[in-house]
Amino acid sequence: MSKTILIIEDNFEIREGTAEILSLTGEYKVLTAVDGKEGVDMAFKHHPDLILCDIMMPELDGYGVLYMLSKNETTADIPFIFLTAKSERTDIRKAMEMGADDYLTKPFDDIELLNAIESRFRKREKRIVNQLITDSSKVATLQLSEEEQNYLLQGLVKEARVKALKKKQHIYEAGDTPLFIYYLLKGKIRSFLLYQDGRELSTGIYVDDSFFGYGALLLNEQYSDNAEALEDCEIALIPKERFFELLYNKPAIASKFITLLCGNIREKEEQMLGFAYDTVRKRVANALVNVAEKSALSSKDGEIMIRISRDDLAALAGTANETISRMLADFKDERLITKTGNAIIIPSVAKLKAVR
DSSP, X not given: OOEEEEEEOSOHHHHHHHHHHXXXXXXXXXXXXXXXXXXXXXXXXXOOSEEEEESSOSSSOXXXXXXHHHTSXXXXXXXXXXEESOXXXXXXXXXXXXXXXXXXXSSOOHHHHHXXXXXXXXXXXHHHHHHHHHHHTHHHHHTOOHHHHHHHHHHHHHHXXXXXXXXXXXXEOTTOOOOEEEEEEESOEEEEXXXXXXXXXXXXXXXXXXXXXXXXXXXXXXXXXXEEESSSEEEEEEEHHHHHHHHHHOHHHHHHHHHHHHHHHHHHHHHHHHHHHSOHHHHHHHHHHHHHHHHOEEOTTSOEEEOOOHHHHHHHHTSOHHHHHHHHHHHHHTTXXXXXXXXXXXXXXXHHHXXX
C-alpha cells in the first residue's frame, strides 16, 4: 500500500519539483499545499504518513505548522521533515526541539530527499514493532524491584570501558553530541555553565556510584553545560546504544531515569530561584550544604568534612571568589564552620541551612 506524503511549500518550482520526484518513484501518493494554513487543514483532513514543510511561508510559517499539528493527537505522531534554506545551528536546534524528525537544507538532491524519507519510515516501523514488543511484556518489566533495576544497570557498568581522569580534566563540553552515559566509580564531578566573560556557574555535583550526563541523551540534544573532575576520578563510559537498548526493553528503568531527570530540573529551578531572591550569605551557606550532603566525610563527633576549592564554591554559589573568602571568614567567626588545611569542617548542617 502506497504511503501519502504532504508537501507544504509556497515556492511553486520547489513544491512541484519535489512532488514530481516523489510521484516518479511510484511508492508515494503526493498532496501539496501552497502555505502553512492550507497545509494544516490538509493534514487534519487526510492524515498523511509524512509531511515535508518549508519554514519561511506567509500567514503561518513552518514552526507554526509543526506546533499546531503537535497539539492534535491525530497528527502529533506524523513524521515531520523541514525543507528550508535556513542552515544556522540555532535554526536546526529550534526545529529539533519543537519535535521535527529531520531537516533538509535547500538545495537538496533527489537521493538526499528520498533517503531522508525512507529513513523516517524505517524508524517509525521499528518504533511500532518495539512498542508492540514492549506492550507484550509491559506488566512484567514495570514490576522490576529497585534491586533488579540496580542489577541490570550495574551490568551495563561492568561491560563499559573505564577511564581515569585527573583533577580539572574535562569530560564533555557544551555543544558536544552525547555518545555515552557516564557512571562515576570514584571521585567527584561537577557540571557547570561557562559564560563568554569567563564566569562559571556550577549546576551539579556528582559523587561515587552515580550516573551523570544523561539529560542531553534523553532529550536528544547537544550538551548545554560542561563537566569536569573535581579530583582524580574513575568513570565508566556506557555507549548510548546499550543504554537505550536497556530502556526500550525495561520501561521500569526508563521511568527511573525520567524521575532522576525531573529531580535534576527541579534542583536547577530551586537554584535559579535562590540566585534571584536569596542573599549572598544564604547562597554560600546553601552551596556548602549541597557539597556536604553529596560528598561528606563524617567524623565520630557528627562533624562533616568537605573539600572544595574557593573557585568551585564561588561557581556553585553564583558569586565572586572574594565574596566566598569573606563569607567563609564570617562563618568561621560565627562557628558555623572551622578549617583544617584545605578542608572545611561543618559542625552542624542544620545551622547552615538556617542561615538567612
